[in-house]
């Protein structure tokens with residue numbers, strides 16, 4: 511990860527454009543929770559949060575789901591604090607057995623799709639019966655891996671590097687309640 515200082519992080523935020531306000535994010539979480547509940551309330555899902563970025567989505571979405579589920583996490587990264595993605599690097603695989611389970615993968619953003627594709631493939635190889643995915647943000651462009659799409663999407667963003675709501679800029683700004691696009 512390329513280090514930047516807190517002062518530089520502040521400057522990036524000051525120049526950035528807010529693309530979705532905190533209120534819009536909260537409304538999108540309500541809509542996602544309604545859609546997920548309709549589809550999954552009787553599925554006894556194992557929810558798998560993709561660390562680190564999904565931590566805010568998981569923390570805000572799960573209390574909106576009022577049905578039995580279990581929670582696990584994977585830690586996998588292909589950006590590693592940079593703004594361009596590389597190979598997927600696994601730090602932690604799920605702890606629960608996946609055989610026969612209905613899985614719901616949670617992630618902050620679906621961009622080129624390689625992360626979601628790899629984690630979904632892993633779950634299926636481990637014997638998951640069905641794998642759904644929910645992302646807070648879907649980036650609009652034509653570089654996404656063919657056939658990769660989230661089952662539940664909160665918001666769309668243009669093809670710009672975004673941060674906030676779990677998404678980082680050089681490790682900073684995951685804690686922001688709104689979504690910002692870097693001014694480049």
Ligand SMILES: O=P(O)(O)OC[C@H]1O[C@H](OP(=O)(O)OP(=O)(O)O)[C@H](O)[C@@H]1O
Nearest residue numbers: 561562563587588589621622623624625
């Ligand atoms: O669709 P893709 O192009 O594969 O990108 C999406 C992934 O990129 C981010 O993770 P990152 O590797 O930055 O790790 P992080 O969760 O620690 O931020 C994000 O959390 C997704 O998991």
Ligand SMILES: Nc1nc2[nH]cnc2c(=O)[nH]1
Nearest residue numbers: 621670671672673677678
């Ligand atoms: N923070 C952040 N992580 C990403 N991973 C893939 N695309 C993005 C992005 O636009 N922002």
